[in-house]
Amino acid sequence: MSATPPTILLVEDEPAIQELLAFNVEQCGYRAIRASDANAAFAYISRALPDLILLDWMLPSVSGVEIARRLRADARTRNVPIIMLTARTDERDKILGLESGADDYITKPFSPRELMARIRAVLRRRVPQMADDTVRAGALELSPTTHRVSAKGAPLDLGPTEFRILHFFITHPERVYSRSQLLDHVWGNHVFVGERTVDVHIRRLRHALEPSGCDNYVQTVRGAGYRFSVTA
Amino acid sequence: MSATPPTILLVEDEPAIQELLAFNVEQCGYRAIRASDANAAFAYISRALPDLILLDWMLPSVSGVEIARRLRADARTRNVPIIMLTARTDERDKILGLESGADDYITKPFSPRELMARIRAVLRRRVPQMADDTVRAGALELSPTTHRVSAKGAPLDLGPTEFRILHFFITHPERVYSRSQLLDHVWGNHVFVGERTVDVHIRRLRHALEPSGCDNYVQTVRGAGYRFSVTA
DNA sequence: TCATAATGTCACAATACTTTCATATTATCG
DNA sequence: CGATAATATGAAAGTATTGTGACATTATGA
Numbered sequence: 001m002s003a004t005p006p007t008i009l010l011v012e013d014e015p016a017i018q019e020l021l022a023f024n025v026e027q028c029g030y031r032a033i034r035a036s037d038a039n040a041a042f043a044y045i046s047r048a049l050p051d052l053i054l055l056d057w058m059l060p061s062v063s064g065v066e067i068a069r070r071l072r073a074d075a076r077t078r079n080v081p082i083i084m085l086t087a088r089t090d091e092r093d094k095i096l097g098l099e100s101g102a103d104d105y106i107t108k109p110f111s112p113r114e115l116m117a118r119i120r121a122v123l124r125r126r127v128p129q130m131a132d133d134t135v136r137a138g139a140l141e142l143s144p145t146t147h148r149v150s151a152k153g154a155p156l157d158l159g160p161t162e163f164r165i166l167h168f169f170i171t172h173p174e175r176v177y178s179r180s181q182l183l184d185h186v187w188g189n190h191v192f193v194g195e196r197t198v199d200v201h202i203r204r205l206r207h208a209l210e211p212s213g214c215d216n217y218v219q220t221v222r223g224a225g226y227r228f229s230v231t232a
Numbered sequence: 233m234s235a236t237p238p239t240i241l242l243v244e245d246e247p248a249i250q251e252l253l254a255f256n257v258e259q260c261g262y263r264a265i266r267a268s269d270a271n272a273a274f275a276y277i278s279r280a281l282p283d284l285i286l287l288d289w290m291l292p293s294v295s296g297v298e299i300a301r302r303l304r305a306d307a308r309t310r311n312v313p314i315i316m317l318t319a320r321t322d323e324r325d326k327i328l329g330l331e332s333g334a335d336d337y338i339t340k341p342f343s344p345r346e347l348m349a350r351i352r353a354v355l356r357r358r359v360p361q362m363a364d365d366t367v368r369a370g371a372l373e374l375s376p377t378t379h380r381v382s383a384k385g386a387p388l389d390l391g392p393t394e395f396r397i398l399h400f401f402i403t404h405p406e407r408v409y410s411r412s413q414l415l416d417h418v419w420g421n422h423v424f425v426g427e428r429t430v431d432v433h434i435r436r437l438r439h440a441l442e443p444s445g446c447d448n449y450v451q452t453v454r455g456a457g458y459r460f461s462v463t464a
Numbered sequence: 465t466c467a468t469a470a471t472g473t474c475a476c477a478a479t480a481c482t483t484t485c486a487t488a489t490t491a492t493c494g
Numbered sequence: 495c496g497a498t499a500a501t502a503t504g505a506a507a508g509t510a511t512t513g514t515g516a517c518a519t520t521a522t523g524a
Contacts, residue, residue, distance in 0.1 A: 101356075104336075117331055125335060128310070133333075137307035159470060173307045176379040197472055199512065221379045222480065222511065223392040229378075230307065391481060428501090429483055435502065454491065454500065 006051035007031045011041045013059050024112045038062035051127055057086035065100045072101035081126040083118055128171035137170045138230035140214055151212030162205040169228030178225035238283035239263045243273045245291050256344045270294035281312055289318035297332045304333035313354045369402045370462035372446055383444030394437045401460030410457035434458055
């Protein structure tokens with residue numbers, strides 16, 4: 001989250017604009033990957049999934065719309081957020097951009113501020129942990145920026161790992177995550193840590209939530225993993 | 233989803249525009265709920281979550297931006313898509329709208345076509361990510377991702393095997409499966425488990441379904457096996 | 465550097481679940 | 495209607511999964 005900055009793939013053929021994008025993106029603390037055509041873009045994507053793709057509408061050979069369509073067709077890349085860059089402003093284009101599966105679009109010339117606002121907005125809804133918003137669930141309140149947690153207004157003392165687990169849970173409620181999924185999401189991809197370790201940290205998290213009665217938000221789903229839910 | 237049309241909550245104080253929105257929305261086959269201020273909106277939301285919220289920027293007392301912020305902060309409402317309706321077009325407004333967590337915005341006066349295209353786009357990208365792999369049969373609802381089962385809305389408590397059996401049944405209704413076929417499909421191929429074991433789990437499944445009266449969905453076909461069917 | 469906190473791992477306890485088995489109940493057919 | 499086979503049911507034994515406390519190891523900060 002704050003340890004590894006979100007990676008943004010820029011697909012843009014004009015070097016000047018590509019440079020401008022990269023500068024702004026990195027200015028905001030994101031990692032920028034450059035690609036000047038569809039081939040380069042897919043080459044990168046096949047190796048690692050970016051957290052977001054900035055896609056130029058007009059590209060040599062394969063267009064941005066076509067790239068977006070292909071990304072949406074593949075299960076692996078289906079959920080990667082896409083922001084479309086376009087010079088046209090008329091209504092049909094907007095609609096096409098949205099219909100093609102882009103999460104948002106922005107028209108050239110764009111202001112850096114607007115670009116960044118859109119990037120943050122898209123990241124916030126697609127990768128909730130990435131946005132540093134204060135999140136709430138039931139009686140719990142967690143603020144990533146101040147790194148504080150409170151239950152019913154009373155401050156809680158959590159270790160770093162418990163904090164990250166709770167943050168992940170609050171931003172991904174109602175869904176069961178296996179131990180290995182939690183390891184991937186909270187610890188980082190493919191760590192060499194035993195799965196039972198998750199149990200222990202879940203236990204510590206529950207222990208910290210116990211005084212406020214919020215410990216039942218963290219639910220065991222036998223044979224499947226854990227689920228965070230405000231409702232029993 | 234296709235059985236019950238998506239519900240769209242309209243938060244708009246001007247009656248004329250509210251009516252216009254409702255007309256268009258219902259024209260598209262959605263269900264429109266009207267609210268003319270923040271109180272009415274939250275009153276509805278506290279009872280049931282809409283599939284999407286159309287939110288006017290300018291509202292009496294509590295603004296649309298403020299409403300969006302509150303919705304995004306709470307885990308329960310965090311994932312409800314929001315489209316912001318605004319009369320202003322200048323950049324700062326756009327940014328505020330996005331920062332507040334809106335999924336999209338549209339400026340007044342809007343064309344019905346654009347409005348509908350945006351609604352569809354937002355619904356398309358938001359719904360599939362949340363567990364809409366939920367399967368239904370009669371009064372039953374089962375969601376693999378949240379690992380929850382409910383009958384007539386009331387949550388059910390099932391063991392792992394019963395959960396898998398019910399999942400298999402709901403996705404393979406109206407057909408008789410022998411005990412060994414069930415063992416293959418639910419337990420896994422060629423397990424060394426006695427066939428009578430199936431009976432026991434069927435019994436437990438029925439037992440769990442009994443309070444809701446759904447136990448007769450699981451039917452015995454003497455000499456052949458079991459069949460799942462909503463109709464007696 | 466030392467003191468302190470955080471982390472991961474293990475062993476064992478506590479549960480929840482599965483399977484089997486013995487027995488009761490029900491259906492089917494002569 | 496009775497004999498027989500198939501299914502239902504309850505409970506006990508067996509198995510797997512999860513909870514928990516203690517401890518060694520590794521970061522972190524004064």
